Amino acid sequence: MGKMLKSGVTIKGTRNGLLFLLDDVRPFTVILNELRYKLEQSANIWDGPDTAVSIRLGQRQITRQEETELRQLFAIRRNLIIREIEAEGMPYLLDENRGIQIKTGTIRSGQMLEQRGDLLLLGDVNPGGSVRSTGSIYILGALRGLAHAGIEGDDSCIIAASIFRPTQLRIADAISRAPDKWEESELGSKFAYLLDGQIAVDKMNHLGQLWPDKVWKESRLRQ
Amino acid sequence: MGEAIVVTSGKGGVGKSTTSCNIGVSLALSDKKVCLVDTDIGLRNLDVLLGLENRIVFDLVDVIEENCLLSQALIKDQRCEELYLLPSAQAKDKSAVSATQINRLISQLKEQFDYVIVDCPAGIERGFKNAIRGAERAIVVTTAENTSVRDADRVIGLLEKEKIAPPKLIINRLRPKMIKNGGMMDIDEVTALLAIDLLGVVPEDEEIIRAGNLGEPLVFSTRSPASRAFYNIARRIQGESIPLLTFDREKKMVTKMKKWLGFA
Structure with a gap:
């Protein structure tokens, strides 16, 4: 069997709520599109009580603008509350003084x-x-x-x-x-x-x- | 529906009123309906340059305060078919009117005229802000001097914030001889700094002062270089493309002579 393409957005349930693992290889816009699709389409899964969400970015850092876009996506589902955004071993926001x-x-x-x-x-x-x-x-x-x-x-x-x-x-x-x-x-x-x-x-x-x-x-x- | 064009500069004394007046007359001479509006309340000049001072009964502030009808305040210039002046008030100051009132007045005028030329006061305060309201095109007048170019730059910056087409530039009171010996900035230097389209260049001309004193705008009578420059500017405003005048005629004569003699 050939290699399966890893999903851009992997969702896991934990004791503390939902864990969103965002792939750090593909462009962030692609990831956002996939995330939008998942949040918009599978309507019935998301309805429920308020759930805490942790977002893991892997080896990726994002800009403030990208963070806003990400948060806007989650605003579609009122019950999903972003508790934390994390990148592996570094601050998740890109240093604005760089670039x-x-x-x-x-x-x-x-x-x-x-x-x-x-x-x-x-x-x-x-x-x-x-x-x-x-x-x-x-x-x-x-x-x-x-x-x-x-x-x-x-x-x-x-x-x-x-x-x-x-x-x-x-x-x-x-x-x-x-x-x-x-x-x-x-x-x-x-x-x-x-x-x-x-x-x-x-x-x-x-x-x-x-x-x-x-x-x-x-x-x-x-x- | 006509167009309102504001003539502004930031710095005083660079020739805003002279420019407004001569452009207005030139446009009127090419069979356009033109209204000149003097917005320099408290320091009116345009009527003097046009020689219409003694005919003022009502003024811009009277119209805005509704002491008279707009048609009563408009003064017809007898020398042209369709040239009118809306004079400014002399006994009031700039706080007598607001930008919205001017805006309303200008749009009223635009319905009657092909071109409404608004002569703006010097400075960038209230009078300036009032004058640029309601205009959809702007002309920035500058001389080829550092101070006036600086102020023009500032004014262009302020105009860019407004809902106005990108302003066009007129370089006034140019002295070709001084440019040649390095005492004055040349046209390229000015346009490179201000980075807007050049509408025309007007040479320094003593006739302008004489014409102003007589109340007889230059473009009516003489065929002096300044008069031709203003006339060309008016044609460019109407969308024609006309090459810039060259002013160093003496040199041209010499080169022509040389050509005849076979030297060049």
Whole structure:
């Protein structure tokens, strides 16, 4: 007999209520769909007294948004009450300060974009506008306003932009202002980082010295 | 049902009223029914630029307070077929009207006219908020100066929050000579920063001041570069696509001469 495909959602009864085991291999949306099907279809099974539910995610962590979706599904059955959500040996929620947030648009004078995690902005920051992030800030466009990376004190953050003309830069607690006049030779992508408590600016092709473990090199070995 | 277009800038003195007035007249000259609305309550100017100051009996605040009918407050400009002005009040201030009242008034005007041009006061406070209500298109006027571009940027940001089509840009009072020697930002610099569509570029022109003092909008009489620029803007508003004017004519003449002589 061939291998049986493991069910995405396994439900077990325990002394304390129901245990939902969610498969951690398949995409979470697939799991949610299967869960919705099971909760909606087999109507008669679920009707009954209030039952506590534990959800096991296995080796998967979920975002806050995914958690909301999950909880909304269980709202279909009023008597099923989620008591706990667990992942194996780690917090079930993904750390929001990790990962990259992508935004697009122009941040104009008087506007502020604030974000948790690293920020990738596909657009411009105009003078008088500001972007703030708990992580690093990468701008595919012109940075002409204020950028503050590591607003909660992370001093390993960088600020990078294709057109680097900020009025002011802040990384963690350090502040630096722009030179009074930009030289024409200073065109091109740049990044700012913290060096001994002070903000330093360098050309993008020198970023490898700051992040040696992220440097990409073409492998000499043919495979 | 017509369209309401608000002309705004944030900063004062960049030429909002001059622009409104000349665009209004140009539209009226191309056989559109146009109403110019001055919303700068307490500091009215549009009537002076149009030379209609002495004909004001009722004003915008009178209409809103229902002291008169809308038709009584509208002043017809005799020089055009269908150009009207709704003047603002001089003895009141901006708190005399609310945004909803203006909104109602503008929609009333839109039923009668093809274009309702709303001249907005400087600043981003109440007067501005009132003026942009009820408009479905916006024109942002700026000069090629840092301060005015900054304010224009702020205003564009505020307009984007409203139920208004993406604003269009007019760069006013441009001095080609100053751009050439680096004293003024050039058109590309301004449009790259503000990142909105350019509706037109108007060169600095002494005739504007003379026309304002005479109460005779520029587009009526002369064929000066500024007048042509405003006329082209009005045509672009009506959906035509017209190339931007070039202003460095002297250079052009020289190159033309060189061409004749076979140098270039």
